[in-house]
Amino acid sequence: MPAQPPEPSALPADTQGILDLAVRSMFQLLSSLSQGMFLIDLSGRIVWVNEGYQRFLPALGLGSVDDFVGRLVEEVIPNTQMRRVLETGQPVLIDLLTNRAGTFVVSRLPLLGEGGAVIGAIGMVLFDQPENTLQPLIAKFARLQQELDDARRELAAQRRAPVRTGRHAKYTLASFVGASAAAAEVKRRARRAALSSSPVLLLGETGTGKELLAHGIHAASPRAAGPFVGVNIAAVPDTLLEAEFFGFAPGAFTGADRKGREGKFQLADGGTLFLDEIGDMPLGLQAKLLRALQEGEIEPLGSNRLVPFDARVVAATSRDLAALVREGRFREDLFYRLNVLPIRVPPLRERREDIPALVEVLGEDLAQRSGNVQPELLPDAMALLAAQHWRGNIRELRNVLEQAVLRGDSLAIDAGQLAAVLRESGVEPEAPVVAGHAPPPAASAQDLLRPLAEQVGELERRAIAAALAAHGGNKVAAARQLGISRATLYARTAEMS
Numbered sequence: 001m002p003a004q005p006p007e008p009s010a011l012p013a014d015t016q017g018i019l020d021l022a023v024r025s026m027f028q029l030l031s032s033l034s035q036g037m038f039l040i041d042l043s044g045r046i047v048w049v050n051e052g053y054q055r056f057l058p059a060l061g062l063g064s065v066d067d068f069v070g071r072l073v074e075e076v077i078p079n080t081q082m083r084r085v086l087e088t089g090q091p092v093l094i095d096l097l098t099n100r101a102g103t104f105v106v107s108r109l110p111l112l113g114e115g116g117a118v119i120g121a122i123g124m125v126l127f128d129q130p131e132n133t134l135q136p137l138i139a140k141f142a143r144l145q146q147e148l149d150d151a152r153r154e155l156a157a158q159r160r161a162p163v164r165t166g167r168h169a170k171y172t173l174a175s176f177v178g179a180s181a182a183a184a185e186v187k188r189r190a191r192r193a194a195l196s197s198s199p200v201l202l203l204g205e206t207g208t209g210k211e212l213l214a215h216g217i218h219a220a221s222p223r224a225a226g227p228f229v230g231v232n233i234a235a236v237p238d239t240l241l242e243a244e245f246f247g248f249a250p251g252a253f254t255g256a257d258r259k260g261r262e263g264k265f266q267l268a269d270g271g272t273l274f275l276d277e278i279g280d281m282p283l284g285l286q287a288k289l290l291r292a293l294q295e296g297e298i299e300p301l302g303s304n305r306l307v308p309f310d311a312r313v314v315a316a317t318s319r320d321l322a323a324l325v326r327e328g329r330f331r332e333d334l335f336y337r338l339n340v341l342p343i344r345v346p347p348l349r350e351r352r353e354d355i356p357a358l359v360e361v362l363g364e365d366l367a368q369r370s371g372n373v374q375p376e377l378l379p380d381a382m383a384l385l386a387a388q389h390w391r392g393n394i395r396e397l398r399n400v401l402e403q404a405v406l407r408g409d410s411l412a413i414d415a416g417q418l419a420a421v422l423r424e425s426g427v428e429p430e431a432p433v434v435a436g437h438a439p440p441p442a443a444s445a446q447d448l449l450r451p452l453a454e455q456v457g458e459l460e461r462r463a464i465a466a467a468l469a470a471h472g473g474n475k476v477a478a479a480r481q482l483g484i485s486r487a488t489l490y491a492r493t494a495e496m497s
Contacts, residue, residue, distance in 0.1 A: 034125055035124075035127060036128070060077065073123075086118060105125070109124075173191060173194075175212055179353070183346075201343070203321075204345030206393065208346065208348070214228075214230070215228060227272075230273075230276060231276065232276045235277075247263030247265075263298065276316050277318070283329070289334065290337060293337055296310070355385050362394075366398075366401065380432070383415070383432035400421050
């Protein structure tokens with residue numbers, strides 16, 4: 001017969017003590033394993049916070065623990081759902097929380113007293129950089145959420161003004177794939193910029209994802225419900241740029257629409273205006289753009305009426321604006337007006353450890369568009385990709401993958417197929433570097449003056465990223481090559497995330 005639970009009278013006398021010890025141990029375990037934890041009472045006031053959570057306080061605009069403890073949770077943690085846990089008594093085991101401190105994977109648990117009554121709640125941060133540890137899951141969630149948001153906005157736009165449909169952000173900051181230090185810094189700066197209304201200037205080579213970031217900044221900003229209007233200055237003839245920006249009155253010039261037309265500034269009213277390739281703007285139009293930005297109003301062509309607008313400007317360029325200013329080809333005053341929140345988007349060769357994640361996302365997108373199964377890159381192919389210079393950055397990487405998929409007879413792509421595509425594109429493939437056998441990069445004197453622990457940690461992260469890239473993300477093989485246990489590799493990658 002199966003063993004029956006003991007009667008209450010048969011329980012040891014110190015049962016309550018054991019239960020109390022178990023509760024304390026579990027609480028300490030949760031506090032140590034989480035990235036941060038705090039408690040609220042039944043009124044929603046914060047009564048305790050652990051040391052891990054205190055590092056988020058500056059990003060929340062709080063100077064010390066005293067500014068946090070004792071406050072209502074909604075006052076200090078934007079977008080929190082802790083109040084709902086108090087009201088329902090139901091836990092929320094996994095959720096995404098986004099506010100000015102960043103994006104977090106969180107867990108919320110009710111605290112129950114005698115008789116099962118709710119007496120408070122625990123809030124825990126499980127991951128403080130979920131885009132690093134849960135990138136594939138978050139990317140898929142972001143795409144689904146974006147498709148839902150797109151459908152909702154388009155339906156609302158059709159009800160309000162059918163002519164303005166489709167003018168919305170297509171991407172979020174989660175769409176900027178990458179867990180490297182360089183990618184994380186870009187997303188950190190973009191999240192901070194999204195909360196401001198000042199102009200943003202995105203700097204970087206072509207194909208690095210500047211337009212995607214512009215969409216993401218708009219989607220994370222208070223203007224997300226407004227329109228996102230983009231114009232590629234390099235793609236519009238100089239003679240049409242002024243009308244494109246400011247619009248024109250009826251009959252303003254020969255061949256003009258008899259009803260007139262709104263310009264991009266008016267279309268972006270209440271939202272974001274994205275000026276791509278701002279470095280190619282003619283000097284004559286730069287003065288008018290500067291005045292529009294300073295005064296918050298425009299004058300359509302052929303009109304004497306000033307039209308106010310409220311649009312946040314995000315500009316991007318692959319050119320060296322500072323050099324253009326020195327050469328007299330870009331107005332210095334406009335440069336300073338735009339260069340308020342500059343964000344440098346690094347080229348792909350400066351974040352090679354992101355290539356496996358990028359290949360995963362790009363391959364999935366190619367499969368969805370073609371209706372085929374997602375291609376699989378063999379370890380030698382992944383190592384070859386990680387070794388290339390990528391002058392065209394992510395755009396070139398996508399092109400190479402697409403060509404290899406279309407030319408291949410199977411879904412498994414090896415290094416030979418990729419090398420053939422690169423050579424036909426006029427690029428001589430770089431030989432892959434074997435982890436542990438690459439010559440150390442030359443370090444500057446400034447680099448060597450950093451704390452030793454920081455330099456050792458950076459070298460360790462590079463070695464792990466290179467091993468994972470060489471083995472197509474296979475952690476068992478990567479650990480074997482690095483001479484460490486699989487558990488150690490998992491622990492190190494968790495610390496990197």
